[in-house]
Amino acid sequence: MDEELRIMSMESLAQGAGWVETMGRHVRAHRIAAVGLGLSLAAVIALLLGSLFELAVGGASDGLKFGFVGGLAGFAATGLGALPALAMRTMPQKLSDVLLGGAAGMMLAASAFSLILPGLAAGEQLAGSRSLAALIVVAGMGLGVLLMLGLDEFTPHEHETIGVQGPGSERVGRIWLFVFAIALHNLPEGMAIGVGFSHADMSVGLPLTTAIALQDMPEGLAVALALRGGGYSAPYAVAMAVATGLMEPLGAVLGVGLSGGLAIAYPIGLGLAAGAMLFVVSHEVIPETHRNGHQTPATIGLMAGFALMMVLDTTLG
Secondary structure (H helix, E strand, C coil): CHHHHHHHHHHHHHHHHHHHHHHHHHHHHCHHHHHHHHHHHHHHHHHHHHHHHHHHHHCCCHHHHHHHHHHHHHHHHHHHHHHHHHCCCCCCHHHHHHHHHHHHHHHHHHHHHHHHHHHHHHHHHHHCCHHHHHHHHHHHHHHHHHHHHHHHHHCCEEECCCEEECCCHHHCCHHHHHHHHHHHHHHHHHHHHHHHHCCCCHHHHHHHHHHHHHHHHHHHHHHHHHHHHCCCCHHHHHHHHHHHCCHHHHHHHHHHHHHCCCCCHHHHHHHHHHHHHHHHHHHHHHHHHHCCCCHHHHHHHHHHHHHHHHHHHHHHC
């Protein structure tokens, strides 16, 4: 038994050393992305620690409670959307592209109406200048883009269009590569919900959460059907699709902590969430809806999703 434990320990150390070596080579090959990820993570951690200190001094805020419930709503919507995969194996590709296009449109509108505009208003109230407010929000957007660029480059995952990416991808099972890719989508959505509710402002958080929950449903179904098409059983496919939604309540708590304390963290956090969501839409969702020759139906779906979100923001905001 001792010999077996020794061998297992040596194998684990060898695997760990191999992973570190692989990551080191990847960092050297992608220095700009590595620096960007490091800077964005440092800024996020600094804002998070400052805001968490403020929250700890003031006690648990209503924003934290609302944000977590909003994240759970996104998680539940993902699971609800995945349930039809228990009875169906495929969906017409054109319909899938239209639904994902609608999700992209809602994310674009949510970024504009529920994140950027409130961020500009909060920044102007803080700085007393529209120009400075715009710079604050743009700085946050830049952090969001750097964060997603770095995570996209250094997290093992798989895209439908360009295949496997990230260091050590060959050591990770294909199912987990797919799950990691969807988790990268859901993280900024959860952060957006948390940032939106961080000041317990229902006019910002409610329409944003509604939009994200609605677009999570076709995403959950798309994930489950993709797994079923890959040969996985219906219960397993649905369970894995539901699991990808766990990033939403986790991201929501992070979003509240990021922007719920320090005054300047709020407009920066709104900008960060907007930048991250815009990155996901442009880098992932739109290319996915256009790769099968259904650009026009997908674009119509995007416009419909954008219009629906605009109406929701007006009605609920």
